Amino acid sequence: MFEIKKVGKQTIKFANPPVILETSSIVGPKEGEGPLKDTFDYIADDMYFGEKSWERAERKFLEEAVKIVLNKRKQTSQDIDFLLAGDLLNQIISSNFAASTLGIPFFGLYGACSTMYEAIILASVLIDGGFAQKVIAATSSHYATSERQFRYPTEQAVQRPLTAQWTVTGAGAMLLGTPDQGEGPVVTFATVGRAVDAGAKDPMDMGSAMAPAAVDTIIAHLEDTGRRVEDYDLVITGDLGSVGRSIAIELANINGYDLSKNFNDCGILIFNPSQDTHAGGSGCACSAVVTCGYIMKALREKKYKRILGIGTGALMSVTSIQRQETIPAIGHAVAIENV
Amino acid sequence: MKLKEVNKVSLLWAFLIGGAICLAGQLIMDLTPYEISTGHVLVGYVTLGALASALGLYQPLVDIGGAGATIPLSGFGHGLVQGVLSSIKNQGIMGVFMGGIAANAAGIAAAVIFGYIMAVLFNPKG
Amino acid sequence: MAGFTGPEDTSRLKKQFDHSKKQYEQEKYQKIAQKHVPKASIFRNSLNAFLMGGLICAVAQALFNLISSAGFTVKEANTIVAVIMIFLGAFLTGIGIYDSIAKVGGAGAMVPITGFANSIVAPAMEFKKEGYIFGIGARMFSTAGPVLVYGIVTSIIVGLIAFTIM
Numbered sequence: 040m041f042e043i044k045k046v047g048k049q050t051i052k053f054a055n056p057p058v059i060l061e062t063s064s065i066v067g068p069k070e071g072e073g074p075l076k077d078t079f080d081y082i083a084d085d086m087y088f089g090e091k092s093w094e095r096a097e098r099k100f101l102e103e104a105v106k107i108v109l110n111k112r113k114q115t116s117q118d119i120d121f122l123l124a125g126d127l128l129n130q131i132i133s134s135n136f137a138a139s140t141l142g143i144p145f146f147g148l149y150g151a152c153s154t155m156y157e158a159i160i161l162a163s164v165l166i167d168g169g170f171a172q173k174v175i176a177a178t179s180s181h182y183a184t185s186e187r188q189f190r191y192p193t194e195q196a197v198q199r200p201l202t203a204q205w206t207v208t209g210a211g212a213m214l215l216g217t218p219d220q221g222e223g224p225v226v227t228f229a230t231v232g233r234a235v236d237a238g239a240k241d242p243m244d245m246g247s248a249m250a251p252a253a254v255d256t257i258i259a260h261l262e263d264t265g266r267r268v269e270d271y272d273l274v275i276t277g278d279l280g281s282v283g284r285s286i287a288i289e290l291a292n293i294n295g296y297d298l299s300k301n302f303n304d305c306g307i308l309i310f311n312p313s314q315d316t317h318a319g320g321s322g323c324a325c326s327a328v329v330t331c332g333y334i335m336k337a338l339r340e341k342k343y344k345r346i347l348g349i350g351t352g353a354l355m356s357v358t359s360i361q362r363q364e365t366i367p368a369i370g371h372a373v374a375i376e377n378v
Numbered sequence: 379m380k381l382k383e384v385n386k387v388s389l390l391w392a393f394l395i396g397g398a399i400c401l402a403g404q405l406i407m408d409l410t411p412y413e414i415s416t417g418h419v420l421v422g423y424v425t426l427g428a429l430a431s432a433l434g435l436y437q438p439l440v441d442i443g444g445a446g447a448t449i450p451l452s453g454f455g456h457g458l459v460q461g462v463l464s465s466i467k468n469q470g471i472m473g474v475f476m477g478g479i480a481a482n483a484a485g486i487a488a489a490v491i492f493g494y495i496m497a498v499l500f501n502p503k504g
Numbered sequence: 505m506a507g508f509t510g511p512e513d514t515s516r517l518k519k520q521f522d523h524s525k526k527q528y529e530q531e532k533y534q535k536i537a538q539k540h541v542p543k544a545s546i547f548r549n550s551l552n553a554f555l556m557g558g559l560i561c562a563v564a565q566a567l568f569n570l571i572s573s574a575g576f577t578v579k580e581a582n583t584i585v586a587v588i589m590i591f592l593g594a595f596l597t598g599i600g601i602y603d604s605i606a607k608v609g610g611a612g613a614m615v616p617i618t619g620f621a622n623s624i625v626a627p628a629m630e631f632k633k634e635g636y637i638f639g640i641g642a643r644m645f646s647t648a649g650p651v652l653v654y655g656i657v658t659s660i661i662v663g664l665i666a667f668t669i670m
Contacts, residue, residue: 086504092633093504183504192630193502194597196606196614196622197416198407198549201542238530239537241412247537285540293536318542363413365530385569392565393558396616400557401550403611408546416614417647420623421654423615428658432666445564448582449589450557450615451651458659466667474663478656485617488587489594489624489648496598497628497640503600 044167047263049230049256056225057166057215059375060173062331063107065100067182067208070320070328073310078332079209080107086183086208093183094128097210100324101126101137101179104210108175112214119143119214120171123162125154126179126323127206128188133179143175152245152278153232154178155211155327156350156371160229162215163373172217179210180322189242189357202244204280204306205316211327213335224338228374230260234354236367242360246283246318249351249368253279254290256349256370261296264374268296272343275334276370277326277351278306280318305329326350338377345376388444395443399450420451427452431459457482549610556609560616564589586617593618597625623647 046052064079071082081103088096101124109115122141124134125148138145150157158176165171183193185206191197218225235255239248253276261267268274279287284304291298305326306319330348337343349372359366403419427450430436436456439447447453461481465473479486564585571581593616596602602622606613613619624644631643645652 094633183502187630191416192626193504194600194603194622194629195416195626196597196602196619198607198610200412201544236526236530237533237537238527239534243412244541247534247541250537251533282540282542286537289536289540385566385573388569389562389565393562396561396564397554397558397612400609400612400615401554403557403615404550404553405546407611408544408549416623417650419611419614420620420647421650424651424655425658428655428662432662443561445568445585446558446561448586449561449564449617451617451620452615454617454620454651455655455658458655459662462659462663463666466663466670471667474660474667477663478659484583485586485590486652488590489621490644492591492594493621493624493628493644493648494640496594496625497632497644498636500598500600500625500629501632502626502629 047259049233049259050263051160051164051229051231052264053163053167053227053229055167055218056227056378057163058218058221058223058225059213059335060216060221060223061108061112061214062212062335063104063111064211064328064332065104065107065209066324066328069182069205069314070207070209070309073314075309075329075333078336079328080332083208086181093181093187094133097126097128097133097179097181097184098136100181100208100210101133101177102140104179104212105137105141105175105177108212108214114173114214116141116143119173119175121146121162121165121174122177123148123158123174124177125149125158127151127185137179150350150369150371151352151354152180152321152323152325153350153352153369153371154323155330156277156348156373159213159215159226159373160231160371162213163226163229166215166217172220174215175212176215177210177212178323178327180206180208180324182206182208182322185322189360199317200243201317202241202246202280202282203317204245204278204319204321205310206322207309207320207325207328209324209328211324211331213331224335224375224377226373227376228260228264230256230263230372232256232370232372234367234369236365239366240363242355242366244282245278245321245353245366246280247286248353248366249279249370250283250286250290252368253283253349253351253370254287254294256372257291257298257347258294258296260347260372260374268298268301271301271345271347271374273334273346274298274302274349275329275346276302276304276349278319278321279304279351280306280321282318283351308333334375338375341377343377345374348373348375391442392444392446395439395446396449397446399447399452423451424455427455428459429455431456454482454485457485552608553610553612556605556612557616558612560589560612560618589617590621593621594625597622598629620648620651
C-alpha cells in the first residue's frame, strides 16, 4: 500500500517534487557591502534594524523575511499551512517570537547553521506527503547576538584567529508549494545528514569541525542517488568557509570524489576578502540568504540547471565548549533543479 | 634641563619594557592552543607578576621601566604583593589581609566606577 | 557465575575497541585538518603587540613624568596614572574604539591596565539589556573577577608565607 520514497541509506526521493514558489533574503549592512549585494531583497542600514537590542533586531529580520516572501507571492499568513523556522539563539528564541507575530502554525527547528536546509527538507516532506500545500522555511542569524552568546562581547579586546568566521546578519525565507501552484525550481532529492563528531574542539574554527559532516552527506547523496559530482552545475555548502572548503576537497579526494571543479561555499561567496572576515561567513542566515538570493536567482535565470546545496551546522552549546567537549557537526543536502 | 633628559630616557625605557612584556603575552596567545584565551593570559600575568614580586624580581623591572612595568597587569600583581609585604611590617597578620587591596584601592575603585559609568552611558557598536 | 562474565567481557572489549577506533579516526582527521588551517604571522603579531604595548606604557610614563613634576610623590603619581589609564581604556571601549586597537595590537592592548578596563566595560555594556544589577553589575567582572581573585589570593599566600618567615 505504502510507496516508500526513501532511496539508499539517507536519501529521500520526492515523488511530486515540491516547487520553490518564492524566496526572500534580507541582510545587514556588512553583507550589503559584499559581492552578493544585488541579490538580496533588502539591506538594513544598521545592525539594530531600528530596534533597541540586537536580539530584537534578529527577530525583526526573520519576521520581515517571511513578510517579504508573502508579499511577493501576494499571500497572507492565513494561506500558509506551516512555518518551519530556527535560529542560533538559546531555545531558538528569535524564531519563537517571529512565529508568535506571524501566527502561522509553527515547527521550531534547531540544526545550528544547517537549519535552513533542515527546514527545506521537512517542508518538502510535508508537501510531498500531502500534509500541506504551502510551507515556509525560514532562518535568521545576527553577528552580534551570536558573538555575545557563543564567544565574546562585541567590544571586548580580542584578536580573532584566521580560522574564525563572521556570523551573517540577516534572514532568508523560502515558500515551497505543491507542483500545481506554479513554475519554479523544484526539490528533487534530500539527503539527511548524520551527526559526525570528528573530534574538533576549537570554537573559532568551525570549518574544521563541519567539513567531515559535509563530505559524509555529499558522498551519501551520490551513492544513494547514483549521481556523480559532475551531474551538478554547482555543489555548494552552507558555511564551511575557506578553511572548511579546502579540507572538504581533500576529504572527498581521499574517498575518490573530485570536488575541486564545481564546489563552492556560501560563506566564501557572501563576503569579499577585503571585508576582513577571515575564513568567511557563517550562521543560519549565511546559507539561507545565499540560497534564497544568489542561488535562486541563478536557477531562475537558468544559469544553473541543477544544484546540490548542503546546509552545514556545528552542533555545539556554550556549556559544551566551556567544558572543552568535541564539536559534532551535520550536513543536510538538497538537490534543486529546473525541470 | 637635566629633568627633561631623564624624562625622555624614561619614556624610552617604559616603551621597551612595556612592549617586551606585551610581546611575551602575544607569544603566549599565538604559540599555545586555542584554549588559552585572553582571560587566561590576564590571570596568568597578575599571578606571575605577584610571584615575581614576592621573589624580588619585579621591583628591578619597575626601577628601569617605570610605567612600562607598572601598567601591564603583572604590575597589578606586583602592587598587591608589595602592599601586603609593606603593611605586614606595621599591622602584622592583619596587614596580610588588608595591605594588598589598600595599596591598590584607587585603581580598583576607578575600574569599578569608570566601568559602570561607561556601561551606562554607551551601547556596544558591534 | 562464569556464564555471565563472557558476554559482558566481550561487550566491554567491543566498547573499548569502538572507542579507540573513534579516537584514532578523530586523530587521523585532525592531522588532515591541521594542514589547511592558516597560521597567523607570529612575527607581525609580536611586533604589533610590542609597539602597541610600548606605546600605551610610554603614554603612561609621560603622564607619570608630568604628574611627578607637579610635586606628587612616586606612589601618588603611580596611583593617579593608573586611574587615568583605566579611565582612557574604559572610555575608548565605550565609544567603540578599543576593540579595533586590540585587533591590531593584540596582547599589546589586552595586557596593559587599559585592557583590564576594557574587559570590564565590554561585557557590562553588552549585558546592560539584562538590567543594571544582573546585567551591568554582575557581568562587569566576567574577566576582571578572575584577575582580582587570583591576584588577591596570590598576594595573601605570599603575605602569609612572609609573615611566618619574619
